[in-house]
Amino acid sequence: MVKMMSIVKRPEGKNLRELRKWWVEEHTKLSTKIPGIRRYVINIVADEAEGMSEIDGINELYFDDMAAVKKALDSPEFAEAMKDAREFGLIVVDRIFAQKHTIIP
Secondary structure (H helix, E strand, O other): OEEEEEEEEOOOOOOHHHHHHHHHHHHHHHHOOOOOOOEEEEEEOOHHHOOOOOOOEEEEEEEOOHHHHHHHHOOHHHHHHHHHHHHHOOEEEEEEEEOOOOOOO
């Protein structure tokens, strides 16, 4: 299993509540249609921790393998999700592709 994680910041002028509403309630209508996703987790900074980090969230999209990731990245569904993110003004700081190693289950 491969996990694609995107580290993101909200655009200037948007608060965490606006980010959370858009990401959880609106953007997922598009992002859940990306082919090959086995699991999808969104991590948004807790209200109490706002300002303690340079980033506002990390999403985790799980795929069977890198071939599935590449297919997803080349899909029209991924392109549509990225268009929606750009229109919201989301800033993707970085993206990594990782294999999970659980130390304490």
